[in-house]
Amino acid sequence: MTSVNTPPASLPRTAGELRAQGHTPKGVKVEIRDNLLSALRAGRDPWPGIVGFGQTVLPQLERALLAGHDIVLLGERGQGKTRLLRTLVGLLDEWTPVIEGSELGEHPLEPITPVSIRRAAELGDDLPVAWRHRSERYTEKLATPDTSVGDLIGDVDPVRVAEGRTLGDPETIHFGLVPRAHRGVVAVNELPDLAERIQVALLNVMEERDIQVRGYTLRLPLDVLLVATANPEDYTNRGRIITPLKDRFGAEVRTHYPRSVHAEVDVVRQEADLVAEVGDELLEVIARFVRNLRDSSAVDQRSGVSARFAVAAAETVGAAALRRSALIGEDPAVARPIDLESVPAVLRGKLEFESGEEGRETEHLTHLLRRAVAETARDRFGGLDLGPLVDAVVDGHLVATGERVPGSELLAALPELPVLHEVAARLDVRATDAPGRIAAAVELALEYLYLTRKLAKDSSDGEAVYGP
Numbered sequence: 001m002t003s004v005n006t007p008p009a010s011l012p013r014t015a016g017e018l019r020a021q022g023h024t025p026k027g028v029k030v031e032i033r034d035n036l037l038s039a040l041r042a043g044r045d046p047w048p049g050i051v052g053f054g055q056t057v058l059p060q061l062e063r064a065l066l067a068g069h070d071i072v073l074l075g076e077r078g079q080g081k082t083r084l085l086r087t088l089v090g091l092l093d094e095w096t097p098v099i100e101g102s103e104l105g106e107h108p109l110e111p112i113t114p115v116s117i118r119r120a121a122e123l124g125d126d127l128p129v130a131w132r133h134r135s136e137r138y139t140e141k142l143a144t145p146d147t148s149v150g151d152l153i154g155d156v157d158p159v160r161v162a163e164g165r166t167l168g169d170p171e172t173i174h175f176g177l178v179p180r181a182h183r184g185v186v187a188v189n190e191l192p193d194l195a196e197r198i199q200v201a202l203l204n205v206m207e208e209r210d211i212q213v214r215g216y217t218l219r220l221p222l223d224v225l226l227v228a229t230a231n232p233e234d235y236t237n238r239g240r241i242i243t244p245l246k247d248r249f250g251a252e253v254r255t256h257y258p259r260s261v262h263a264e265v266d267v268v269r270q271e272a273d274l275v276a277e278v279g280d281e282l283l284e285v286i287a288r289f290v291r292n293l294r295d296s297s298a299v300d301q302r303s304g305v306s307a308r309f310a311v312a313a314a315e316t317v318g319a320a321a322l323r324r325s326a327l328i329g330e331d332p333a334v335a336r337p338i339d340l341e342s343v344p345a346v347l348r349g350k351l352e353f354e355s356g357e358e359g360r361e362t363e364h365l366t367h368l369l370r371r372a373v374a375e376t377a378r379d380r381f382g383g384l385d386l387g388p389l390v391d392a393v394v395d396g397h398l399v400a401t402g403e404r405v406p407g408s409e410l411l412a413a414l415p416e417l418p419v420l421h422e423v424a425a426r427l428d429v430r431a432t433d434a435p436g437r438i439a440a441a442v443e444l445a446l447e448y449l450y451l452t453r454k455l456a457k458d459s460s461d462g463e464a465v466y467g468p
Contacts, residue, residue, distance in 0.1 A: 007095050007131035015108040016125025018097055025107045028137075028183050028223050029068040032091045036065055039091075047087050050080065051270060052263035053255070057084070060253045065091070069250025070206060070226040072191065072241070078306020079255040080267075081229040085140075085187045088227065092134035096183065100128035103175060104182040105137075112182070112220050137184030141177055143194040149201045152176045178205055183223050191228040192240050199245045202226070206248040232302070257294060257307065261287045267307055272314040276321035276333035279440055281380055281427050285340060286313045288372035293351065298364045300352040309350050313343045324403045334436035337447045338401045338464065340369060370451055377448030380426050386445060388419045390454050394468040399446060402463030407439030414442070 012018040026034075039046040040062070047058055061084070064071050073081040098105040102116050108129045111117045120127050141152070149155070157174035178186055188194070206226055228249070230241060246252075258264040264287035265280065272278075290310040293299050317335045320342040325333035344365035353361055392415055393399065399413045414420065420442055421431060427441040446466045449455040458465050 005133045005135065007133070011095065011131050012097070013129055014125060015120070015123075015127035015129060018108055018129055019125065023097070023109070025110045028092070028185070028225050029065075031093055032088070032225065033066050033068065035091045035093070036062060046091060047084070048090065049270065050084055050087060051266045052258040052260070053080070053084070056259070057253060057255050060251070064251035064253065067250060070248065071228070072246070072249045072252045073227070073229045073255055074232065074252055075229075075255030076231060076257070076302075076304030076306075078304060078308045079257055080307065081255050082140075082187075082189055084255070085185075085227050085229065086138065088185050088187075088225075089134050089138045092137055092185070094134055095131045096134070096137065097129050098132050098183075100130040104179055105132055105184070106182065112222075137181070138187070139177055139181040139184060140187045140189065142189045143191055145193060145195055147194055147198055149198055150174075150176055152178050152198065153201050153205070154179060178202070178224060178226075179220060179222060181224050182220075185225045185227060188226070188228040191230045196240075196242050199242050203244055203248065206245070257304070258287075261291065264290060264307075264310060268310050268314045271307075272311045272318075274314060274318040276318040276325065276335055277437070278314055278318050278321070278335040279427060279437070281376055281444060282317060282335050282337070282340065282440075283314060284379075285337075285369075285372045285376045286310050286317070286343075288375050289313070289343075289369050292368040292372055293365075296364065296368060298353055298357045298360070300354055303352040305351065309347060312347055312350065316342055316346050320403070328404055328406050330406045330408075330436060332434060332436065334407065334434065334440055336401065336407070336436070336440040336443045337373065338403070338443065340373065344369060373444070373447055374451040377444055377451075381423065381445060381448060384419070384422055384426065386419060386423075386449060386454070388417050389414075389423075389445060390449060392417060393446075393449075393455055393466055399466045400463055401439075401443055401446075401466075405463065407434070407436035410439045410443065411435055 012021055012023070036046055038044075046062075047053070050058065061071065073084065075081055097108050099108050099111060099116050099119070102111070102113070104113060104116075106112050106116050108120070108127055111120045141147070154173050154176040156172050191199075205222060205224070226249075228241075258267055261284060265283045268283050268286060287310060290305055290307075290313070293305045293309075294301065299305065317339045318333075320339035321335035322333045324339070325331060344362050348361050348365060351361070351365075353364070357364065397414050399410060401410055411420075420438075423445045424431065424433075424438050424441045427444070429437050429441045431438075446455065447457075450457045450466060455466050456468060458467065
């Protein structure tokens with residue numbers, strides 16, 4: 001099987017062959033623009049895996065790319081900024097020619113370093129050509145306070161100086177991350193975390209397209225698309241994007257959390273690694289829970305409630321179901337509403353609360369989670385008369401649930417009721433499905449009746465009993 005990074009054998013292998021085929025060098029921003037336009041005209045999605053941005057963020061981003069702008073994505077944590085930047089790789093040509101062995105991946109017909117210019121002059125049409133896959137043309141750097149100018153731009157290489165070159169010789173430079181990304185995309189995550197003196201080093205790269213190292217300037221017509229992410233400055237308090245650098249970015253695009261419950265569910269379903277079956281109704285509960293957290297005055301909204309919280313919550317619920325399956329030997333492992341109780345304790349540390357809420361964090365989380373359950377059940381069971389289920393419990397059919405209660409045992413506690421089939425049907429569960437799936441639907445109805453004060457619930461030692 002051929003590796004995806006193995007170029008086709010039919011591609012030219014020398015500068016002369018490349019020139020004979022009529023190949024014309026193209027800047028990375030022009031390349032991205034052409035490929036984006038091709039995708040839009042053909043009706044292809046240029047942003048696979050990006051959910052909830054179709055009518056808001058993506059049109060702004062596409063306009064910025066078509067204009068050839070460097071871009072900052074600004075938004076709270078967990079809004080998919082990095083995920084969005086990584087999809088830019090798909091807008092690059094699959095293969096691009098480079099001078100074989102060149103440090104900066106220069107185009108064979110447009111060398112820019114002294115070494116490559118000299119090689120091109122000496123070898124002419126025999127200059128060897130290699131091919132770089134688009135996945136190798138995306139470079140990502142997490143900005144940290146200890147990042148140096150040498151990391152980003154470059155520094156004098158003492159080994160090369162020791163070999164006899166003078167400090168003024170451009171060939172003494174060990175190039176940093178940005179020059180090495182020549183003809184590609186450079187992404188800087190958390191840009192404000194870069195020290196201001198380091199941000200200054202990017203100014204010439206973005207505007208004049210040259211680099212300055214140790215007091216001398218090396219003219220390099222670098223061809224890069226620089227993109228960055230940043231949290232709102234009022235939250236980070238760790239730094240800022242300096243005004244001259246902010247001015248050099250052509251576009252600032254604001255991101256946001258999913259605007260609808262369905263979009264939130266889609267994100268969770270796409271990103272979560274679920275070790276058990278978690279129904280859409282429970283994912284909807286988690287989505288509503290996260291949205292309630294984002295509206296809560298008890299939670300520090302400047303830090304945001306990341307989409308990763310919802311993903312982690314879904315994975316925790318799946319893990320609780322898998323644990324129950326292992327304890328009682330139930331197969332398949334299917335999540336039930338009782339498994340939602342594991343979320344607040346496990347994920348409390350992923351949130352930042354307002355001052356004055358110390359000691360009440362679990363109380364807030366439990367309240368908002370119950371509200372999410374009630375909202376989801378009301379939406380799913382709207383118009384359905386659950387009175388017969390209430391009557392059955394009141395008549396003495398107490399129903400127990402918990403981490404050691406199988407779905408079949410939960411169902412056996414109730415008499416045969418037509419309403420139970422209707423409850424299951426509302427959640428797209430069939431009568432022939434596994435007992436665990438049917439029990440998950442019935443338990444949601446019971447929890448809804450408890451939350452609307454139609455039934456009582458006694459909880460102790462990991463078990464809950466629904467009664468009159």
